């Protein structure tokens with residue numbers, strides 16, 4: 001091996017390749033000379049061992065759900081069973097080619113077909129597409145469905161989407177991207193939709209409402225049926241953001257509450273590692289009036305054969321190549337089969353129990369602006385601490401204790417928000433330790449505030465210049481700097 005590495009280094013290649021038996025073509029033969037760079041890029045030239053050490057070192061700087069509690073509100077960073085990973089590595093799944101003949105893909109198509117059926121049952125809705133690859137992508141798909149529905153009905157004047165001020169930030173972004181204008185509906189002092197404010201907006205310009213259920217305060221809309229009935233009576237549609245489904249899966253169905261579109265975050269609720277932004281899956285379930293517009297291809301069963309059917313002329317078209325992120329669907333399917341009905345009910349029970357356990361303890365130390373039974377998450381405030389301590393300082397100090405901070409400064413309707421979602425997979429010991437740390441930090445805020453102002457001191461980097469990072473991000477290796 002030593003000889004090989006020495007040779008590779010001498011050649012300056014970082015690897016060894018056999019000599020080519022393909023006729024030589026220059027890059028300009030293939031691309032045309034205007035696309036070929038004049039100078040070779042400066043790509044780092046390293047041997048395999050150095051590369052392995054580099055990535056291993058990077059991996060040790062990371063923090064993940066396998067290290068400890070990751071109470072990032074809204075994100076559902078729960079433990080992802082390793083069995084899922086074993087299943088996705090089965091050669092028939094990981095090696096499946098999207099262009100393989102349907103007759104050779106009955107296993108993969110069958111899994112997608114059965115998963116759609118399970119999601120239909122869980123949601124209580126008429127049909128499901130697995131194509132979108134993120135929650136936000138599911139939202140955008142849903143907004144396209146709204147659009148097509150009103151086009152078909154000859155009501156192009158329905159251009160407004162109503163959004164409670166407690167909605168997740170992706171909701172207004174998705175509505176706007178699909179070409180709707182957004183009207184904000186204020187929450188009442190119980191943290192739910194103000195019905196009078198809602199009714200005052202309902203008219204023939206409203207396409208519908210987008211509700212995060214439960215909302216970003218972790219509170220379930222107790223008047224959900226009145227909300228959806230009012231919107232339907234005004235001719236509108238109801239979109240439910242289901243990223244928080246772990247709080248009611250197996251206990252209640254959006255289809256029974258008046259949802260017309262419901263998106264699942266398969267990577268959250270049904271367990272796929274999703275730190276760093278993907279890959280995900282945002283399956284979308286719809287009510288009967290929207291079924292014809294679902295993205296193509298549909299996965300259909302003809303006799304014993306599963307087929308991809310493109311022949312749906314009213315469809316909004318495809319929203320992703322092939323069939324979305326297939327291996328996320330495999331994990332979701334494996335997770336559902338592992339848990340079964342009783343297991344899914346235990347998921348929602350424990351998600352709600354854990355959140356309320358922490359909420360009841362921590363509200364003695366930090367203000368809880370909406371003090372009521374929560375679902376899977378709750379929002380404290382870092383306001384009112386002495387010595388100019390902010391929520392940001394608390395979050396940074398948590399890093400020094402070796403804990404991932406919660407979501408901060410969101411939702412916007414709570415000042416100095418700390419949005420905590422413990423998830424259903426934390427045990428009592430882990431919850432108690434997290435609470436003890438937050439209590440210790442509150443004491444430090446009074447007695448040794450410099451510990452909070454200086455934090456983090458034990459992380460790979462200190463406090464970053466957030467404005468600079470957002471305004472002038474450096475996203476590439478400086479290849480061309482010589």
Ligand SMILES: *Cc1c(COP(=O)(O)O)cnc(C)c1O
Pocket residue numbers: 074075133134135136137168170212241243244265280282
């Ligand atoms: C995570 C989340 C989303 C967005 O999902 P992505 O998969 O990140 O695009 C939307 N709404 C809520 C409530 C969420 O928690």
